[in-house]
Amino acid sequence: xxxxxxxxxxxxxxxxxxxxxxxxxxxxxxxxxxxxxxxxxxxxxxxxxxxxxxxxxxxxxxxxxxxxxxxxxxxxxxxxxxxxxxxxxxxxxxxxxxxxxxxxxxxxxxxxxxxxxxxxxxxxxxxxxxxxxxxxxxxxxxxxxxxxxxxxxxxxxxxxxxxxxxxxxxxxxxxxxxxxxxxxxxxxxxxxxxxxxxxxxxxxxxxxxxxxxxxxxxxx
Amino acid sequence: xxxxxxxxxxxxxxxxxxxxxxxxxxxxxxxxxxxxxxxxxxxxxxxxxxxxxxxxxxxxxxxxxxxxxxxxxxxxxxxxxxxxxxxxxxxxxxxxxxxxxxxxxxxxxxxxxxxxxxxxxxxxxxxxxxxxxxxxxxxxxxxxxxxxxxxxxxxxxxxxxxxxxxxxxxxxxxxxxxxxxxxxxxxxxxxxxxxxxxxxxxxxxxxxxxxxxxxxxxxxxxxxxxxxxxxxxxxxxxxxxxxxxxxxxxxx
Numbered sequence: 285x286x287x288x289x290x291x292x293x294x295x296x297x298x299x300x301x302x303x304x305x306x307x308x309x310x311x312x313x314x315x316x317x318x319x320x321x322x323x324x325x326x327x328x329x330x331x332x333x334x335x336x337x338x339x340x341x342x343x344x345x346x347x348x349x350x351x352x353x354x355x356x357x358x359x360x361x362x363x364x365x366x367x368x369x370x371x372x373x374x375x376x377x378x379x380x381x382x383x384x385x386x387x388x389x390x391x392x393x394x395x396x397x398x399x400x401x402x403x404x405x406x407x408x409x410x411x412x413x414x415x416x417x418x419x420x421x422x423x424x425x426x427x428x429x430x431x432x433x434x435x436x437x438x439x440x441x442x443x444x445x446x447x448x449x450x451x452x453x454x455x456x457x458x459x460x461x462x463x464x465x466x467x468x469x470x471x472x473x474x475x476x477x478x479x480x481x482x483x484x485x486x487x488x489x490x491x492x493x494x495x496x497x498x499x500x501x502x503x504x
Numbered sequence: 505x506x507x508x509x510x511x512x513x514x515x516x517x518x519x520x521x522x523x524x525x526x527x528x529x530x531x532x533x534x535x536x537x538x539x540x541x542x543x544x545x546x547x548x549x550x551x552x553x554x555x556x557x558x559x560x561x562x563x564x565x566x567x568x569x570x571x572x573x574x575x576x577x578x579x580x581x582x583x584x585x586x587x588x589x590x591x592x593x594x595x596x597x598x599x600x601x602x603x604x605x606x607x608x609x610x611x612x613x614x615x616x617x618x619x620x621x622x623x624x625x626x627x628x629x630x631x632x633x634x635x636x637x638x639x640x641x642x643x644x645x646x647x648x649x650x651x652x653x654x655x656x657x658x659x660x661x662x663x664x665x666x667x668x669x670x671x672x673x674x675x676x677x678x679x680x681x682x683x684x685x686x687x688x689x690x691x692x693x694x695x696x697x698x699x700x701x702x703x704x705x706x707x708x709x710x711x712x713x714x715x716x717x718x719x720x721x722x723x724x725x726x727x728x729x730x731x732x733x734x735x736x737x738x739x740x741x742x743x744x745x746x747x748x749x750x751x752x753x754x755x756x
Contacts, residue, residue: 468568
C-alpha cells in the first residue's frame with residue numbers, strides 16, 4: 285500500500301513537471317499564435333477531457349506495445365515497448381492530463397493582454413525577454429492552477445493505467461488500480477483506507493483551487 | 505349466434521386467455537454474469553427465453569465488482585460468479601438463498617500465444633524463457649490467475665519468471681495483453697481461444713492447479729422470482745450444459 289502511494293506521487297510529480305514544460309509553448313501558441321490550425325490543435329488538446337480514459341488507454345496499449353510502428357522507431361535506441369513500464373504511464377499521463385495544464389496556462393497568457401507585451405517590445409526587449417520578464421511573471425497564478433490540476437488529475441487517473449499498466453507493484457500499480465484490486469479481492473478494509481486518503485487529497489485540492497480563485501478575483 | 509361459429513369464438517377466447525396467462529406467468533430476471541461467461545450466458549438466455557417464456561436480462565462484469573454491488577443493494581437476482589469464493593461469501597453474509605449454490609461450469613486454463621509455434625504442447629516454452637512478458641490474471645481476484653500461479657509454482661518456474669509477469673485485473677485483460685501483442689504469451693481461459701484457429705497453445709493439465717469452478721447462486725432479491733428460479737433450473741439442464749461445453753468449459 286505504501287508502495288502504491290509512493291509510486292503515485294512519483295508519477296504525478298514527474299508528469300506535472302514535464303507537463304508544465306510541454307504545455308508552456310503550446311499554451312503560448314494557442315493564446316497568441318495566428319495559425320488557422322489553432323482550433324484543430326485546441327480540440328486535440330481538449331480531447332482527453334471528453335474521451336473515455338479507457339479509449340485513451342486502449343490506443344496507448346496498442347501504440348506503446350512491441351508491435352506498434354511507433355515503438356519500431358524507438359528500437360534503435362533499445363526500447364522495444366513502453367507497455368507495463370513506468371515510462372509508459374508517464375506518456376499516458378502526459379496525454380491524459382495535458383488539457384488540465386494547457387487550458388489554465390492559455391487563459392493566463394490571454395489575460396496578460398497585448399499592452400504589457402507591446403510596451404516591453406517598444407522598449408527594445410527581444411521576444412524571449414518579453415516572455416521571460418513580462419509574460420511569465422504575470423502568468424504565474426495560471427502556473428499554480430495548471431500544476432495543481434495536472435497533479436490532481438494524474439493522482440486520480442484510472443482508465444489509462446488500468447489498460448496500460450499491467451499491475452506491476454512499484455512500477456505501474458498506482459493507487460487507483462490498487463483500490464480497484466482491493467475491492468475486487470474483497471479486501472475492503474484496505475480499500476477504505478486508501479480511498480479515504482484520496483478523498484482527503486481530492487477535497488484539499490478542490491479547496492486550494494477555490495481559495496486561489498478567490499484570491500485572484502480579489503486582486504483583479 | 506349460429507351454432508357453427510361458437511367453437512371459433514371459444515378458440516379465440518381460449519387463445520386470448522392463454523396469452524394473458526402467459527404474460528402473467530412470464531417474468532423477467534436480472535442476472536449478474538462474470539465477464540468470462542458472456543458468450544455462453546447470452547446463448548443460454550436466448551434458449552431459456554424460448555423454452556420458458558421468461559426473460560433473463562444479463563449484466564456483464566467482474567465477479568469482485570458484482571459482489572461489491574450486490575452487498576450494497578444491487579437489484580440482481582441471480583449471480584453467476586467466476587469463482588466459488590464469492591457465491592460462498594454471499595451465502596455466508598446472508599445475501600443469497602442458502603443451498604441454492606452450485607457449480608455451473610469448470611474453466612480450463614491454457615497458455616496461449618498469438619504467434620504460431622511459440623507455445624509447444626507441453627508448455628516447455630516457459631522453462632526456455634525466450635519471451636519478455638507473460639500475462640496472467642490477478643491471482644487474488646481471479647481464479648484463472650490463481651491457477652496460473654499454481655501451475656508455475658508446480659513447474660518450479662514461478663520465482664524465476666516473476667519479473668516477466670504482468671497482471672491483468674481480470675482474465676479478460678490478461679487475454680487482451682496477449683491479443684494486442686503487449687505480452688507474447690499468457691495464461692488465459694480456454695473459452696477465450698476455443699474458436700481461435702491460429703496462434704499456439706498448451707492446455708494446462710487439470711491436475712496442475714485447483715479446479716476453476718464457477719458457481720451460481722440465487723440471491724435474496726430473487727428468492728420469490730419464478731423467472732430467477734427457472735433460470736437456475738435451466739442452467740442445470742442438458743441444453744444449457746451442451747452450450748457451456750461448446751464454449752470450452754467442463755460440466756459435471
